Amino acid sequence: MTAAGRPSVPRLHPKARLQHDDVRGRDVLLYPEGLVALNPTGAEILELCDGVRSVAEVVATLERRYGAAGEGGVERDVTAFLDGLAAKGLVTYGS
């Protein structure tokens, strides 16, 4: 949820593509003239950003998976990760 409490739906910018890097055994986000190496958590977050789920729903899904509901850590991590990509123009927020 955003500060104002509205649902905020993160999605990958069309210029960015999630790709598995077989040689290095990791996932990467590819975009024009660049790439971001992802750790497994980052890749998992991005796979949940389907243009339908809100940030809160992404957080809730991960909390259920890892049995960490309501501790706040997942929300902090997800928000920081997505905001970092948004600052690079790789993730956009809609509704």
Added chain:
Amino acid sequence: MDPKPLWLLAELTYKCPLQCPYCSNPLDFAGPRFKRELSTEEWYRVFREAKALGVLQLGLSGGEPTLRGDLEDLVREAHELGLYTSLITSAYRLTKERLAALKAAGLDHVQISIQGADAELSDAVAGTGSYGDKIAAYHYTRELGFPLTVNVVLHRRNLHQVEALIRLAESLGAERIELANTQFYGWALHNRAALMPTRAQLDDAWRVVQRERARLGTRLEIVWVLPDYHEQYPKPCMGGWARAYMTVTPAGEVWPCHAAGRITTLTFENVRAHPLAWIWEHSEAFTRFRGDAWMPEPCRSCPRKTQDFGGCRCQAFLVAGDAGLTDPVCSLSPHRHLIDAAVAEVERAAGAVEWTYRAAPASRALAAKG
């Protein structure tokens, strides 16, 4: 751990309808060394081997890559391999139908050059009427949903248009504009006296870039490729020799960067004779300057060597005469005076210096002169 390449620049052909005097292609592009272009099947093999080696980003360049009739096939193969594909084009005669076919084949990103902010200057620099085609193609890329990079090589005759160029990219809805100050290799080195900007021009342009970056934020990424002759320290060229990049030329030679072929003291291998992995891992051209064991002073004991990797090997060869020296751009290099002299020359020059357009007859004439 041994480095693995992330980037492959595939120079599909050196034929080009434009004649830009700063072209990074070799001066002898029209000669026998680059004559026998790789076939479609040979490029497929290069892409497969590159992917297996670790490449994720593929630039399809030239020359003018759209002159290859098999470009759609090449894009499809690269896309199916999982490579992120960028077309680097002049957009000369590029139709919406062709772009749509490339989109259907899986092309990810389009970069279209422009030589000035208006038809008069752009066409004068390109030496070929092409501004109208470029503007049309910019709109096609947006209509087809491609991310778009506007690329401009900057030099003395167009640096005053930086603001207009940024506004043009903004109005087109581009994701990025690459303001690439001329790097002096290939034709640009040959035409250096005509292209070299003044310090005042660079300072003015840089102020515009900073102001426009603040205004535009993430709406338009403004890439400013440093004018390295005017810097104190060298660029970290290609992120270090043979660490992340390779270029395959039209006839299959493999270079650690798109200028390296001019280093006559290195031997370059060809994908027709060797697997790409062997060339990357074992060939002389790739191993000679990898890491830092080759470094002379002042690089060897310099704390900056892990940041700039000794700068550019091509520049050391072309300006200082030895690819194994510190990049002469570095203020600590004993050859810096050669750079200073080239920079100072423009400040003294009165009026415009003529340039030589990049074209096949000029290429053959220059090659004949040696």
